[in-house]
Amino acid sequence: RKEVEQDPGPFNVPEGATVAFNCTYSNSASQSFFWYRQDCRKEPKLLMSVYSSGNEDGRFTAQLNRASQYISLLIRDSKLSDSATYLCVVNIRSNFGNEKLTFGTGTRLTIIP
Amino acid sequence: GAVVSQHPSWVICKSGTSVKIECRSLDFQATTMFWYRQFPKQSLMLMATSNEGSKATYEQGVEKDKFLINHASLTLSTLTVTSAHPEDSSFYICSARDLPSWETQYFGPGTRLLVL
Numbered sequence: 246r247k248e249v250e251q252d253p254g255p256f257n258v259p260e261g262a263t264v265a266f267n268c269t270y271s272n273s274a275s276q277s278f279f280w281y282r283q284d285c286r287k288e289p290k291l292l293m294s295v296y297s298s299g300n301e302d303g304r305f306t307a308q309l310n311r312a313s314q315y316i317s318l319l320i321r322d323s324k325l326s327d328s329a330t331y332l333c334v335v336n337i338r339s340n341f342g343n344e345k346l347t348f349g350t351g352t353r354l355t356i357i358p
Numbered sequence: 359g360a361v362v363s364q365h366p367s368w369v370i371c372k373s374g375t376s377v378k379i380e381c382r383s384l385d386f387q388a389t390t391m392f393w394y395r396q397f398p399k400q401s402l403m404l405m406a407t408s409n410e411g412s413k414a415t416y417e418q419g420v421e422k423d424k425f426l427i428n429h430a431s432l433t434l435s436t437l438t439v440t441s442a443h444p445e446d447s448s449f450y451i452c453s454a455r456d457l458p459s460w461e462t463q464y465f466g467p468g469t470r471l472l473v474l
Contacts, residue, residue, distance in 0.1 A: 249401075277460050288451050288465040289402065332401070336460060343415060345392075346460060348401040 246271050251333050251349035259357050262323050266352045268316040268333030277336040278309055280318045282329040283351060289332055292318075320354075328356045361385055362454050364466035371442055372474055379437045379469045381452030387432035388454035392463070393425075396449040408435050442473045 251268045258264045270278075278295035293300065295307040295316050306319040316333055333349035361384040371377055381391060390409050394402040406427050408414040414427040426438040435454075439446055449470055455463040 279460065286449075286470075288468045290465070291461070291463075294461055343407065345404050345407065345417075346463070347404075350399075350401040 247349075248272060248337060248347045249333055249335050249349040251352050253350055253352060255353040255355055257355045257357055258323055260323060260325060263319065263321045264323055264354065265320075266318045266331055266333075266354075268318075268349055270314050270316070270333075270335045270347075272335070272337050273311075273314060274338055275335045277346075278316050279334040279346075280305075280307055280316075281332040281334055281348075283332055284329050289334075289348070292331070323356050325356050325358060328354060330354070362388075362452065362464045362466040364450075364452055364469050366469060367467060368470040368472075370472045370474065373443050374441055377439045377442055377471060379439075379450055379452075379471075381435045381437070381454065381466050383433045383454040383456075383464075386454075386456045388435070388456055389432065390455055390458075391429055391435040392453045393427060393435075393437050394451045394453065396451065396468075402451065405437075439471065442471070444473045447471055447473045 249270050280292040281289040282292045283289040293302050295309045299308040304321045308317045330351040330353050332351045336344050337347045338344050363382045365380045393405045396402045404417050405420045406414040406416045408427050408429040410429050410432050416422045429435040449468050451468040453463050453465045
């Protein structure tokens, strides 16, 4: 099983629609969770952290379900500029005790005018 | 926000040559820098973690003698791909952070390497 698993998409969604992405992670000891966006041929950029209580930033809402090891991202009133690949990112502690971020393969989103 | 630069942004080289990539934190001191690699349509994979003044910690499967990492100062880390081969062609991205928090990790713009 992959450490972080996402539906690769693509999701083609009309402008103004609401879209949701899901992600599952395998390491129950993970403590930090993030959504990043990555534009084509660019570096990833932090979109938002994901907290146990859920968090919202404008049109974006992220939720965490620790029991199911599941993270979600909801985008409301989608804009053309939301077209990107969305990466689910989880911290993993290795057997040697050091932490690292593990990235999902990403979900490709295209907003259609 | 904090800025991390990488140089060069892209490089094309012949098989067997060595390529050095620089990663700089421009407005903060990076106690830790990370080097990632991303192949087309795949996720970012951590190659190594580098703390200033100490040896890098490499991920399983990453050859430390092939991918030389130097983190000699709080603002500069370098990755040298030695004797590059076509299978090393990839998008190499560094990131840097000053505090031990993942939320303060900033990524560089990446370096595209094409080995002919």
